[in-house]
Amino acid sequence: MWTERYRPLSIADVVGNEQAKLEFIIWLDRWKIGAKTALLHGPPGVGKTALVEAAARERGYNLIEMNASDARTEAAITRIVGRAAGETSLDATIEGSERNLIFLDEIDGLFGREDQGGVGAIIDLIQRSRSPVVLAANNASEPKLRSLREYCITIRFYEIRPPLIVALLQKICQLEGLSVDSDVLKMIGRSSSGDLRAALNDLQRLAQGRTVLKKSDIPFVSERDRNLDVSRTLQEIFESSDLARALAVQRSSQIDYETLHLLIHDNLPFVKRDVVELSEAYERLSEADVLFGRIRGEHWGLLGYAIELMLSSALSEGPRRATAPALKLIPSKFIRLARTRSERELLESISTKVGKNCHTSRAIAKRDILPYLRIMLENDGDAAEDISTYLGLDDEMIEYLSGREKGPEA
Amino acid sequence: MITISRNGFKLPYLGKEKFVELMRSGIAYDKARGLFYVVEGGNPERAKATLAEILDDEVVFSQTCLVCKRDFGCADCDYRISCPTRDVPLFCLCSSCRERPNLYESYHIANEAFLKAASTPIRKRGVQAESR
Numbered sequence: 001m002w003t004e005r006y007r008p009l010s011i012a013d014v015v016g017n018e019q020a021k022l023e024f025i026i027w028l029d030r031w032k033i034g035a036k037t038a039l040l041h042g043p044p045g046v047g048k049t050a051l052v053e054a055a056a057r058e059r060g061y062n063l064i065e066m067n068a069s070d071a072r073t074e075a076a077i078t079r080i081v082g083r084a085a086g087e088t089s090l091d092a093t094i095e096g097s098e099r100n101l102i103f104l105d106e107i108d109g110l111f112g113r114e115d116q117g118g119v120g121a122i123i124d125l126i127q128r129s130r131s132p133v134v135l136a137a138n139n140a141s142e143p144k145l146r147s148l149r150e151y152c153i154t155i156r157f158y159e160i161r162p163p164l165i166v167a168l169l170q171k172i173c174q175l176e177g178l179s180v181d182s183d184v185l186k187m188i189g190r191s192s193s194g195d196l197r198a199a200l201n202d203l204q205r206l207a208q209g210r211t212v213l214k215k216s217d218i219p220f221v222s223e224r225d226r227n228l229d230v231s232r233t234l235q236e237i238f239e240s241s242d243l244a245r246a247l248a249v250q251r252s253s254q255i256d257y258e259t260l261h262l263l264i265h266d267n268l269p270f271v272k273r274d275v276v277e278l279s280e281a282y283e284r285l286s287e288a289d290v291l292f293g294r295i296r297g298e299h300w301g302l303l304g305y306a307i308e309l310m311l312s313s314a315l316s317e318g319p320r321r322a323t324a325p326a327l328k329l330i331p332s333k334f335i336r337l338a339r340t341r342s343e344r345e346l347l348e349s350i351s352t353k354v355g356k357n358c359h360t361s362r363a364i365a366k367r368d369i370l371p372y373l374r375i376m377l378e379n380d381g382d383a384a385e386d387i388s389t390y391l392g393l394d395d396e397m398i399e400y401l402s403g404r405e406k407g408p409e410a
Numbered sequence: 411m412i413t414i415s416r417n418g419f420k421l422p423y424l425g426k427e428k429f430v431e432l433m434r435s436g437i438a439y440d441k442a443r444g445l446f447y448v449v450e451g452g453n454p455e456r457a458k459a460t461l462a463e464i465l466d467d468e469v470v471f472s473q474t475c476l477v478c479k480r481d482f483g484c485a486d487c488d489y490r491i492s493c494p495t496r497d498v499p500l501f502c503l504c505s506s507c508r509e510r511p512n513l514y515e516s517y518h519i520a521n522e523a524f525l526k527a528a529s530t531p532i533r534k535r536g537v538q539a540e541s542r
Contacts, residue, residue, distance in 0.1 A: 011525060012518055012521045012522040012525060013518070015517075018476060018500075018501045018521060018524055018525070019500070019501070021525060022524075022525055022528050025525065158494075158495045158498060158500060159494035159495055161489070161493060161494075161495060161500070161502050161503075162489040162492060162493055163489065163502060163503040163508055164502070164503060164517070166508075167503065167508075167513045167514045167517050168514060170513060170514060171513075171514035171515075186488070186489075189489065189492075190489060190492040191492070193492075193494050194493075194494040194495065231455055236491070239491070326459070326462070
């Protein structure tokens with residue numbers, strides 16, 4: 001595998017993330033017993049593991065590594081790395097001998113049933129370790145890592161930029177004696193979504209059995225799953241001028257299609273200034289909404305059409321605007337729901353009490369009984385006491401039903 | 411559109427609230443130089459939005475070419491659409507350096523020099539300069 005053959009041997013060989021590399025080597029060089037551990041986090045294929053391995057080699061550490069393929073229960077962690085953390089290596093007394101560097105990779109995939117007690121064991125390891133401990137994760141904001149974060153300095157790794165990927169691929173082609181069109185390398189760089197390992201694998205797969213690689217030899221290099229966040233998804237969809245591009249963005253996005261539908265709905269007026277274009281966009285979006293309605297529960301075959309209609313409403317038709325508009329990243333429906341949450345909760349508890357006393361369901365109580373209760377309370381203020389006693393409603397519930405504002409407290 | 415240099419920029423008086431908001435979004439302030447600068451690992455989207463509000467204009471962060479140290483923007487880049495870190499202030503390669511025949515070697519040398527210079531303590535760097 002080329003990913004193994006061209007594995008970085010020194011820190012400078014690790015491509016990209018210069019600032020992260022710098023932070024890591026400064027941390028490693030200044031580490032002393034009791035110092036915080038380093039948590040390297042970032043998407044896969046950006047050089048987290050490669051950096052730790054290269055740094056261990058370059059700085060003379062004996063690397064003790066546990067990754068997702070090892071069972072990482074409390075007992076396993078204590079057995080494998082616990083001893084190494086408590087001691088310096090056997091030949092540490094000999095001048096020039098290696099020190100230990102403990103590396104726990106992919107810790108966000110750690111905490112299943114198989115890894116019971118793993119977090120506690122890692123915290124214990126960090127606290128009593130006499131050797132530097134490095135942790136790596138794809139997503140440091142995982143709630144299950146919360147208890148670990150206070151013992152760590154976090155170092156963020158970004159996706160590798162396409163020009164850097166292309167530079168490395170060019171070098172590898174040269175070393176492999178492979179003649180490649182620069183367009184091919186650019187295509188691989190673009191489709192890798194910042195995952196250098198994926199780009200290397202793509203190049204090796206395409207170059208298999210060839211000494212010359214032309215653009216025409218490559219039918220399609222599939223786009224990697226990029227896991228785009230809300231802001232990036234919206235930006236790229238609104239900038240897309242063709243449906244295929246918008247569909248690729250939607251497939252790579254973290255947002256589900258229902259939320260995306262709401263976000264496109266809220267942001268269309270900021271993106272499309274032409275009234276006719278805007279009305280056509282809303283027309284397509286409402287057609288998509290009809291299809292989404294039919295899909296719920298059944299007719300899943302319509303999903304593809306609904307998504308295409310939804311995305312086609314957002315495509316950029318005219319010339320691109322000089323300045324990107326500020327987009328709303330939270331659907332207004334969610335904001336409204338959050339604002340009215342306490343009111344909805346109150347309504348639910350009233351419906352529950354009314355349903356229980358009237359021997360009916362909550363839904364029927366809400367639909368058929370509450371409107372009449374409202375009218376009774378509005379027209380006959382004296383009835384409030386009897387109603388509240390009979391149904392077990394408190395003052396707040398009566399005030400809500402009668403539509404009276406709560407007066408200032410004395 | 412205002413291009414913000416990653417190496418430091420000045421801002422008008424912000425007031426406490428905006429200042430705190432900027433600090434939380436990954437912008438730091440060097441009191442001695444009176445300059446704000448972008449910290450990697452911050453939240454560039456949030457920083458951009460706050461700066462745009464302060465400066466009342468669209469804001470983009472400049473990129474720095476690791477090889478020639480020139481600042482440039484993402485607007486004219488070939489990879490603008492597909493770049494996963496577009497507009498995030500990081501090191502990159504500018505369009506003219508990308509044409510170099512031994513690009514990887516140039517990048518490697520620059521990378522090595524950057525790591526060496528930045529990881530050497532300032533006092534030690536001074537001593538080295540004097541001894542030269």
